[in-house]
Amino acid sequence: MAFQWFRSFLPFSLYSTSLATACNILQDLSHTMVFAGFFKSNPLPYTAVSKDEVEADSLLSPPLEGQQPYNRASRTRIILSHAATFLIAVLFTSAILIISHPSSLLKTTAAPKTKYLHCGNSTAEARAQGCVFDVLTNMWVPEQCWDREGTEEFMRTAPWQGYDHQDGKRMLTLDEMSERVGRDRLGPDPTTPPYWTPLREHVIHCALMWQRQHRGFIGGIGKKLDFHSLSYQHTLHCSRSLVHMAGAGEKTPDPLDKIAIKTWVGFSDCEVEV
Numbered sequence: 001m002a003f004q005w006f007r008s009f010l011p012f013s014l015y016s017t018s019l020a021t022a023c024n025i026l027q028d029l030s031h032t033m034v035f036a037g038f039f040k041s042n043p044l045p046y047t048a049v050s051k052d053e054v055e056a057d058s059l060l061s062p063p064l065e066g067q068q069p070y071n072r073a074s075r076t077r078i079i080l081s082h083a084a085t086f087l088i089a090v091l092f093t094s095a096i097l098i099i100s101h102p103s104s105l106l107k108t109t110a111a112p113k114t115k116y117l118h119c120g121n122s123t124a125e126a127r128a129q130g131c132v133f134d135v136l137t138n139m140w141v142p143e144q145c146w147d148r149e150g151t152e153e154f155m156r157t158a159p160w161q162g163y164d165h166q167d168g169k170r171m172l173t174l175d176e177m178s179e180r181v182g183r184d185r186l187g188p189d190p191t192t193p194p195y196w197t198p199l200r201e202h203v204i205h206c207a208l209m210w211q212r213q214h215r216g217f218i219g220g221i222g223k224k225l226d227f228h229s230l231s232y233q234h235t236l237h238c239s240r241s242l243v244h245m246a247g248a249g250e251k252t253p254d255p256l257d258k259i260a261i262k263t264w265v266g267f268s269d270c271e272v273e274v
Contacts (some may be wrong), residue, residue: 117142118269123179126267133178135160136208137228138263140178145226145270150212158204162195168259182264194262199245202261206238228268 119131119140126133126140134141136154162177164170172180172195182192209229216225228234 112273114271115274116269116271117144119267121267123181131267133174133265134268135174135177136205136212137226137268139226139228139266139268141226141228141268142270142272144272145224145268147212147216147221147223147225147229149221150208150215154204154208157208158201161198161201162263163197163259164193164195166196166259166262168196168198178265180263180265181267192264194264196259197261197263198257198259199261200257202241203245206242209234209238224270224272226268226270228266 119126119129130143131140132143132146134146134151136151162172164172177195180195182194212229215221
């Protein structure tokens with residue numbers, strides 16, 4: 001009855017460890033008892049000892065006062081008593097740890113649960129999934145993984161310049177840009193027109209994307225980032241673009257004002273703890 005009550009509070013891992021320890025002790029005891037039984041059933045050959053040898057042995061090893069003859073049964077009882085005491089101590093200590101720190105034990109064994117979030121492959125699906133258009137990444141992103149602070153900083157740093165055509169004659173609204181979907185999971189759709197941005201916007205975009213990644217790495221955002229923001233391929237794209245622009249040797253008065261970046265909107269996804 002008491003054992004069943006204790007077992008209900010004992011985690012499987014500690015219970016298994018204690019049980020394994022008990023089995024090892026019992027195995028050692030069985031070996032000891034078998035060893036003793038072997039000599040009992042198979043006595044060693046006896047050779048008579050001379051009187052001189054007996055006297056010499058008694059002089060070297062005088063009997064202690066009150067010494068009792070050797071008793072094998074008493075030795076076995078002592079071993080069993082020590083083993084039982086050890087097992088009780090182990091179980092009692094485990095019970096104290098569980099009762100005093102139940103939450104900490106659960107935290108070290110329980111893995112966090114996650115949930116996969118996505119935005120589909122159309123703006124209608126994205127809205128239905130509760131996604132938002134993130135102009136910094138040009139992506140529809142699950143709101144739970146959206147870095148609002150980074151997007152707002154992007155809007156303050158570079159007043160948005162998204163154009164309908166490379167000639168830069170008509171600027172688009174954010175809603176219009178969010179509908180220029182041309183990138184699904186298979187790549188850009190050539191039938192959907194992109195929107196165009198200046199090179200200056202692309203430089204700021206890359207810089208703030210790296211800031212977002214770093215803040216996400218150190219936990220400054222307080223949430224998991226979407227997979228596009230974490231993409232190493234995008235980091236390669238940005239870094240190579242900046243290196244190319246730095247050494248391009250443009251002859252225009254301000255090459256960063258050249259409208260040269262075409263953009264399609266896509267859909268990102270992420271995984272959050274639940």
